[in-house]
Amino acid sequence: xxxxxxxxxxxxxxxxxxxxxxxxxxxxxxxxxxxxxxxxxxxxxxxxxxxxxxxxxxxxxxxxxxxxxxxxxxxxxxxxxxxxxxxxxxxxxxxxxxxxxxxxxxxxxxxxxxxxxxxxxxxxxxxxxxxxxxxxxxxxxxxxxxxxxxxxxxxxxxxxxxxxxxxxxxxxxxxxxxxxxxxxxxxxxxxxxxxxxxxxxxxxxxxxxxxxxxxxxxxxxxxxxxxxxxxxxxxxxxxxxxxxxxxxxxxxxxxxxxxxxxxxxxxxx
Numbered sequence: 001x002x003x004x005x006x007x008x009x010x011x012x013x014x015x016x017x018x019x020x021x022x023x024x025x026x027x028x029x030x031x032x033x034x035x036x037x038x039x040x041x042x043x044x045x046x047x048x049x050x051x052x053x054x055x056x057x058x059x060x061x062x063x064x065x066x067x068x069x070x071x072x073x074x075x076x077x078x079x080x081x082x083x084x085x086x087x088x089x090x091x092x093x094x095x096x097x098x099x100x101x102x103x104x105x106x107x108x109x110x111x112x113x114x115x116x117x118x119x120x121x122x123x124x125x126x127x128x129x130x131x132x133x134x135x136x137x138x139x140x141x142x143x144x145x146x147x148x149x150x151x152x153x154x155x156x157x158x159x160x161x162x163x164x165x166x167x168x169x170x171x172x173x174x175x176x177x178x179x180x181x182x183x184x185x186x187x188x189x190x191x192x193x194x195x196x197x198x199x200x201x202x203x204x205x206x207x208x209x210x211x212x213x214x215x216x217x218x219x220x221x222x223x224x225x226x227x228x229x230x231x232x233x234x235x236x237x238x239x240x241x242x243x244x245x246x247x248x249x250x251x252x253x254x255x256x257x258x259x260x261x262x263x264x265x266x267x268x269x
Contacts, residue, residue, distance in 0.1 A: 072113075075100070075261075078100070093109050101258045108248065166180050
């Protein structure tokens with residue numbers, strides 16, 4: 001083969017490779033066979049839904065954010081896990097705790113106490129060594145009342161279905177923007193939550209509402225949950241969702257947590 005032919009063949013291969021790479025980057029990650037969300041705009045976990053714009057958050061705090069005086073510290077420097085139990089059977093927590101840092105282990109953990117309305121602060125870090133992609137990368141979750149998940153995921157240069165990325169109301173609303181830090185860095189969620197209200201007859205009066213700041217950036221602005229979150233579905237409201245624990249999810253990825261605290265809020269209305 002002549003040099004000219006070799007060059008032509010090489011160029012053709014590069015063009016094909018670039019086209020395939022571009023197609024791979026544009027391919028949606030998600031589902032189109034799941035139920036439609038209640039507003040009829042998107043399927044649950046719809047891969048065609050627009051990806052949130054990327055926003056670089058401000059500089060991270062070097063150390064944990066101090067808890068206010070009226071907060072209950074759920075995960076702190078003392079390494080005390082007495083506030084927690086395993087979700088399934090109420091047994092002692094089996095996750096590893098060292099120097100005030102809790103790492104996910106087998107099984108979901110939940111607080112012994114139950115809550116209704118609250119302010120919750122969570123600091124987490126996804127693995128610094130990147131393994132996997134989409135939902136298989138730094139996956140965990142913060143469950144409010146044990147029913148309403150704010151997704152934890154390594155969403156730094158990691159496309160996935162938008163309602164399943166970091167700071168999403170899982171399966172319902174993507175964050176307004178993607179404010180994720182790089183893998184291994186400590187990140188924060190600051191969450192204000194109002195529990196659902198029910199009539200004496202047990203029917204829903206007001207849905208659960210959440211506001212979330214991810215690394216100091218507003219990403220959920222007083223959004224109402226359509227119901228308890230779940231994979232590929234949205235569960236209905238029932239009176240038992242009026243209160244519940246805080247839960248942290250094990251999804252097979254070694255996500256770390258530190259400095260988790262909560263403030264119960266009074267309903268003055």
